[in-house]
Amino acid sequence: MRLHGATALVTGAGRDLGRHFAEQLLRRGAAKVYATARRPELVDVPGAEVLALDVTDPASVAAAAAAAGDVDLLVNNAGISSGVNLVDGDLDTIRLTLDTHVYGTLAVIRAFAPVLAGNGGGAILNVLSVLSFQSLVGNNAYAVAKSAQWSLTNGVRLELAAQGTLVTGLVFGPTATRTMKEYATEALGGGALPDGMLNDPVDIVRTALDGVEAGKIEILADRYGAAAKASLAGDPRPFTLEPASAA
Numbered sequence: 001m002r003l004h005g006a007t008a009l010v011t012g013a014g015r016d017l018g019r020h021f022a023e024q025l026l027r028r029g030a031a032k033v034y035a036t037a038r039r040p041e042l043v044d045v046p047g048a049e050v051l052a053l054d055v056t057d058p059a060s061v062a063a064a065a066a067a068a069g070d071v072d073l074l075v076n077n078a079g080i081s082s083g084v085n086l087v088d089g090d091l092d093t094i095r096l097t098l099d100t101h102v103y104g105t106l107a108v109i110r111a112f113a114p115v116l117a118g119n120g121g122g123a124i125l126n127v128l129s130v131l132s133f134q135s136l137v138g139n140n141a142y143a144v145a146k147s148a149q150w151s152l153t154n155g156v157r158l159e160l161a162a163q164g165t166l167v168t169g170l171v172f173g174p175t176a177t178r179t180m181k182e183y184a185t186e187a188l189g190g191g192a193l194p195d196g197m198l199n200d201p202v203d204i205v206r207t208a209l210d211g212v213e214a215g216k217i218e219i220l221a222d223r224y225g226a227a228a229k230a231s232l233a234g235d236p237r238p239f240t241l242e243p244a245s246a247a
């Protein structure tokens with residue numbers, strides 16, 4: 001899909017990866033970018049149209065689709081890293097994790113599918129994770145949600161093929177966003193991840209947008225993503241920060 005001249009909508013664009021998506025799309029010549037957020041007053045992306053959108057709120061999703069009828073690229077970036085396990089984690093938190101990544105993404109796709117069809121098909125980019133393919137004690141509810149979001153991505157791709165919509169999944173590992181830095185600090189008991197372990201969000205977003213422009217259906221944007229996908233050929237394995245031996 002050609003991004004120059006596109007009209008994009010990015011969820012969770014108030015900060016970190018979402019904000020980078022909005023900024024880089026504008027830099028690539030997108031005609032319009034809707035930078036959406038639960039708290040639109042916090043969005044600061046010069047040149048973007050700011051729109052309120054909470055992906056877990058059906059009324060908010062419907063209002064955004066009604067307000068942004070010119071969209072031909074939808075970037076489902078919004079997410080939470082809840083940091084809970086499955087067996088003894090708080091069930092409401094587990095549900096919120098699934099509500100956000102799975103039902104939230106699905107709600108936005110269902111609302112915008114007719115919009116995309118009306119604008120020539122366009123594209124959907126779903127922001128997945130290495131934890132779509134691997135588990136991680138301490139964040140297993142998130143892994144369940146990201147795994148389901150991967151399957152959702154694949155199903156929606158088939159369902160929207162007839163209307164000409166490219167549906168792409170973006171897979172990558174730990175990236176230096178606020179949430180990841182906070183999570184890593186907590187998980188490491190106040191420490192920090194060694195240098196070089198975290199991706200630069202600018203690189204991940206650039207690789208993602210290159211992939212959409214190239215018409216890819218799945219983008220393994222870093223070494224973690226490639227190793228996690230390759231690991232599916234063997235027995236299930238947990239995520240580790242040393243992805244080199246993937247087989």
Ligand SMILES: NC(=O)c1ccc[n+]([C@@H]2O[C@H](COP(=O)([O-])OP(=O)(O)OC[C@H]3O[C@@H](n4cnc5c(N)ncnc54)[C@H](OP(=O)(O)O)[C@@H]3O)[C@@H](O)[C@H]2O)c1
Nearest residue numbers: 012016017038054055077078079129173174175177179180
């Ligand atoms: N960072 C990583 O290491 C990493 C790795 C793999 C995949 N990912 C994925 O990349 C995406 C972005 O991650 P990030 O690290 O940039 O996360 P982040 O810093 O926590 O940002 C997440 C964004 O999503 C928004 N959000 C959360 N719930 C929402 C809702 N119900 N409706 C609308 N927006 C909502 C947040 O808005 P508020 O400001 O209102 O909270 C925030 O803007 C997520 O899907 C995440 O799963 C991240």
